[in-house]
Amino acid sequence: MTDGRTRRREDTRQRLFVAAVDLIAEQGFSATTVDDIAARAGVAKGTVYYNFESKTVLFEELLRHGIGLLTAEFRAAVDGLPPREALAALVRAELDYIRRYRAFAQLLLSEMWRTNREWQQTLRLLRGEAIEVIAETVRAGVASGDLPADLDVRTASSALFGVGLVVAVDWLVFQPDRPIADVQDALLGIVRRVAQT
Amino acid sequence: MTDGRTRRREDTRQRLFVAAVDLIAEQGFSATTVDDIAARAGVAKGTVYYNFESKTVLFEELLRHGIGLLTAEFRAAVDGLPPREALAALVRAELDYIRRYRAFAQLLLSEMWRTNREWQQTLRLLRGEAIEVIAETVRAGVASGDLPADLDVRTASSALFGVGLVVAVDWLVFQPDRPIADVQDALLGIVRRVAQT
DNA sequence: GTTTTTATACTGACCAGTCAGTTTAGAAGG
């Protein structure tokens, strides 16, 4: 099953993902060339096209991979918890994820609210999946009376997602000297206050 | 001073700004061509280069113009108000600005947290100027005891700026059907709760 | 008569994608 061949190939794809995510986070999708990605990954240009149909497809698979991971961690974080604790756990999971996959978070923040790009549809779909996990928690909280009844589920969920992203990335980019634990405390404080019935 | 010639030229520059901001908000800086900008502005390509040194300079002047406007509105909004009202006024001013210059806000959100771009330095500086207005208000609030003493001024200010941006643009892009007044209420509610001593 | 804009053509760099050829992992045969 995992013979040397597939392991080697998987390793190459992984290296290409890492290279692509770093470069695209810094420069954006269009400004990043396939030659750059290949060079950074220590691989020939042809290898990129052997492993991915096109630059766009590489990026789409990267998005799928990254957001898929985030969604899975969201799911694991809320598992079995009552609404209010689940909400705090979601914030912690998001921050933790951003800390580990800093470049990907930066990339998401930059590309999330674009329109008129080829991969827009993919990104929109994936965003929906991640936010749905948050929405389920918020919905349960509103239903059980743990959260304010007038809370708009859809809005609150996407706001929560976006706020975590922007606050964390802002901290990482403009105040990297500060420990990320502070962001977490600040965000948890905000969410706790907002969630008061 | 403002003879017909300079007025005409100013008008051309304005049209180019509008065209550029719309296209760059949709596609990003790199994916937007000078030919596109000229066509959208209804102007010959040569005119772009008659009025701006280069594509990058056009973009930098656009950033300066847009953020300068925002900063001025921040200044006007807080003028003479006590800290807590000033904070609410800032949120209102930011939202109001985003509603009016939607494309520019989208562009800012996409380009603000990038690194390694030529105009990065310019953007960083301008961002600092806008946030400084918020910071002054927060600082005054902390000094007068209107805001929690443990509030980190720098963090709170940039978080406030970023949160307004992301929540508003998210709303505009993903839930444009909803009235923007709702965003304002939601944000004011959050800020009010967080600002509680 | 000076400034600004137009229309069009051009250049040179850059870049996504291709392809003929090389290397490598590991199966098959001895």
Add this chain to the structure above:
DNA sequence: CCTTCTAAACTGACTGGTCAGTATAAAAAC
């Protein structure tokens, strides 16, 4: 074991198109 053999994985020079920026002559605006 050690040698073919084969298909998968990888290479890098090359191509065709795109695009920032330039050039210029003539027209329009003031």
